[in-house]
Amino acid sequence: MKISVEHLNFFYGAKRALTDISMEMRANTVTAFIGPSGCGKSTFLRTLNRMNDIIPGTRVEGSVRIDGQDLYAPGTDAVLLRRKVGMVFQKSNPFPKSIFENVAYGLRINGMAKGRELAAQVEASLKSAALWDEVKDRLHEPAMALSGGQQQRLCIARALAVRPEVLLMDEPASALDPMATQRIEELIYVLKKDYTIVIVTHNMQQAARVSDTTAFFWLGKMVEHGPTPSMFTSPAEKLTEDYITGRFG
Amino acid sequence: MTTDPHVPHFQEELDQLKTRLLTMGGLAEDRVRIAVLALVEGDHAAVERVLTGDEAINQLHIEIDDRCVKLLALHQPMAVDLRAIVSAVKINSDLERVGDLAVNIAEAASRYFTHPPVKPLIDIPRMALIAQEMLHDALDAYVRRDVSTASGVLDRDDELDALKTLVFKELLGYMQRDKATVAASLDLILISRHLERIGDHATNIAEDVIFMVSARDVRHKLEE
Numbered sequence: 001m002k003i004s005v006e007h008l009n010f011f012y013g014a015k016r017a018l019t020d021i022s023m024e025m026r027a028n029t030v031t032a033f034i035g036p037s038g039c040g041k042s043t044f045l046r047t048l049n050r051m052n053d054i055i056p057g058t059r060v061e062g063s064v065r066i067d068g069q070d071l072y073a074p075g076t077d078a079v080l081l082r083r084k085v086g087m088v089f090q091k092s093n094p095f096p097k098s099i100f101e102n103v104a105y106g107l108r109i110n111g112m113a114k115g116r117e118l119a120a121q122v123e124a125s126l127k128s129a130a131l132w133d134e135v136k137d138r139l140h141e142p143a144m145a146l147s148g149g150q151q152q153r154l155c156i157a158r159a160l161a162v163r164p165e166v167l168l169m170d171e172p173a174s175a176l177d178p179m180a181t182q183r184i185e186e187l188i189y190v191l192k193k194d195y196t197i198v199i200v201t202h203n204m205q206q207a208a209r210v211s212d213t214t215a216f217f218w219l220g221k222m223v224e225h226g227p228t229p230s231m232f233t234s235p236a237e238k239l240t241e242d243y244i245t246g247r248f249g
Numbered sequence: 250m251t252t253d254p255h256v257p258h259f260q261e262e263l264d265q266l267k268t269r270l271l272t273m274g275g276l277a278e279d280r281v282r283i284a285v286l287a288l289v290e291g292d293h294a295a296v297e298r299v300l301t302g303d304e305a306i307n308q309l310h311i312e313i314d315d316r317c318v319k320l321l322a323l324h325q326p327m328a329v330d331l332r333a334i335v336s337a338v339k340i341n342s343d344l345e346r347v348g349d350l351a352v353n354i355a356e357a358a359s360r361y362f363t364h365p366p367v368k369p370l371i372d373i374p375r376m377a378l379i380a381q382e383m384l385h386d387a388l389d390a391y392v393r394r395d396v397s398t399a400s401g402v403l404d405r406d407d408e409l410d411a412l413k414t415l416v417f418k419e420l421l422g423y424m425q426r427d428k429a430t431v432a433a434s435l436d437l438i439l440i441s442r443h444l445e446r447i448g449d450h451a452t453n454i455a456e457d458v459i460f461m462v463s464a465r466d467v468r469h470k471l472e473e
Contacts, residue, residue: 205325232327234464244327246257 002027002166002196003048008062010043010052017043019220021062025213027165030188030197032207032228035217036243041200044217045168047071048198049085050078066166083110086159090171092151094143094158099126099135102143102154106162121161128194129157130187149180156187160195167191169199173206185210204244208232216240259324263333266316267392270337270344273309274388277344278381280306280351281447285377288358288440289370296362299355306348313341329461336461340391343450343457347384350443350450357436357443364433367423373437376412376444379405383451390458402455403467409448416441 003025010018018040025031033041046052047064050071064071071081083106094102103122107113113121122139126132131153135146143154152172159167169188173181188197188210201207207214208228215225216235224237235241242248280299287295317338320326326334383402390399420434456468 204327208327233331235328241328245330246259 001025002066003198004063004065004068006063006065008044008047008060008064010040010047010061011059012055013057017220018047021222023215023222023225025196025198027196028192028194029212030192030199030210032211032214033198033200033217034202034204034207034214034244035223036248037202039217040220041215041217042170044222045170045198045200048166048168049082049087051082051087053078083162084164085166085168086162086164087168088152088155088159088170088172090174092148092155092175094146094151094154097143098140099143099146099154100139103157103161106158110162112162125157125161126154128160128191129153130183130190131157147180149176149183152176152180152184153187156184156191160191164195166196166198169197171200171202174202181206204232216243218243259320259326259330262316262320262324263330266313266320266334266337269309269313269316270340271388271392273306273313273341273344274384274391276306276309277347277351278384278388280348281354281377281381281384284351284354284358285374285381285444287355288361289374289377291362293359293362296355296359299351300359303348303352306345310341310345314338317341332461332464336457339457340454343453347447347450350447353443354440357439361433361436361440364436365429367420367430367433367437370437372412372416372419373441373444376409376416376441379409379412380444380447380451383409383448384454387451387454387458390455391461394458394462396459396462399455399458399462402451406448406452409445413441413445 001024005024006022008018008021009016021044033045035041043052047060048066048071052058052060060072063073066081066084070076095105097105100122103125104118107118107121123132123136126135131150134150135154143151146154152175156167156172173184176184185206188199191197192212199207199210211228213225214228214231216223216231216237216239218239224231224235224240226236231240232244235244280302283295284299286292287299317334320334324330383405386398387402389395390402417438420430420438423430424434456466459465459467
């Protein structure tokens with residue numbers, strides 16, 4: 001198992017946001033998290049690379065292991081961890097720099113490459129994110145000049161540049177039009193050959209299209225986690241069925 | 250979990266689909282009943298009604314498929330709703346075929362009337378009764394989403410098959426003894442075959458009901 005979560009509880013101060021979550025995610029698969037707003041799916045996603053650490057007053061119980069290594073064990077370096085676990089957010093957030101510098105940034109600050117090697121790795125990342133052909137002739141133009149869909153793929157390229165093993169995506173296509181969404185979905189399909197991907201989405205059809213397994217969250221609990229085809233044709237839990245058929249939530 | 254008192258329009262459309270499918274089922278049942286009654290009672294006028302009255306079923310066949318395609322495209326249903334629509338498409342086809350078989354029975358009956366009767370009709374009305382009960386129960390199971398009634402339909406299919414074999418053997422005997430009975434006997438054999446096929450379609454519908462309600466695929470005895 002690439003990711004193994006056992007009895008995870010998460011608190012914002014006194015408020016419990018996640019209750020006793022245990023689940024496993026295989027390498028080179030896409031796992032989708034679905035559930036109504038406030039169900040804890042994004043909170044859970046962020047526990048997978050300790051992004052909640054930056055929120056004051058939060059507390060974690062239980063364990064999250066990636067390749068057997070406990071993220072919350074004393075001595076785990078959050079910075080090293082986040083290099084291994086990349087993240088892409090709902091709203092694309094390129095740095096106010098050039099296209100090239102956005103992708104090169106992580107490589108530079110981590111001292112991973114310079115000169116020709118840096119350029120080669122930027123190119124490889126942009127190709128992996130299916131953006132290279134659209135930007136290769138204007139690498140030094142501002143990233144902000146790109147379209148929304150291109151900016152999101154740039155953020156994916158930036159995340160891929162530091163060669164992570166796991167890619168977390170929090171509603172990566174919710175602000176994009178259908179064409180740009182389709183490109184992101186195709187990208188997810190291609191990227192899973194090299195990465196383990198976890199995606200939060202409000203779009204049920206998107207979860208059905210891109211993921212291998214789907215987990216349904218409700219009130220901070222994981223109700224059901226199973227192969228995507230059976231989750232969307234015959235879920236085991238009534239609650240899951242009511243949610244995905246739009247009877248509540 | 251709260252239940253919204255407002256019925257979403259998707260649910261309304263699903264309910265309408267169910268109603269239309271039941272109308273279709275009623276028409277198919279009706280036509281089988283009239284065809285069989287016409288045969289047993291030698292009612293030429295009733296035969297004619299079956300032969301010329303297929304239009305309503307054919308139109309519903311198209312209308313229901315159209316509804317299903319639109320529901321799939323516009324609502325992209327999941328889970329129980331998806332199964333309900335996929336099942337509706339299949340049940341719709343089965344019912345249309347039942348309507349065609351009623352016409353086939355009427356055609357064979359109208360030919361049969363032109364010959365002297367081979368024998369008193371005993372087993373064929375029995376077959377007709379079972380086939381109609383199976384169809385009725387399958388539709389009843391669909392309305393009530395009742396897996397146990399649907400399973401009951403599956404159990405009766407062997408009964409119908411056995412009667413068909415019996416009818417065939419008996420009529421074969423008549424044909425071997427007296428060549429003058431061949432034409433009439435063949436029509437009765439065809440009718441028994443059509444009735445057995447109606448039972449098969451009722452079985453398909455019952456299997457679809459089980460899939461729709463419980464997500465289990467019991468076709469081809471997959472679960473054994």
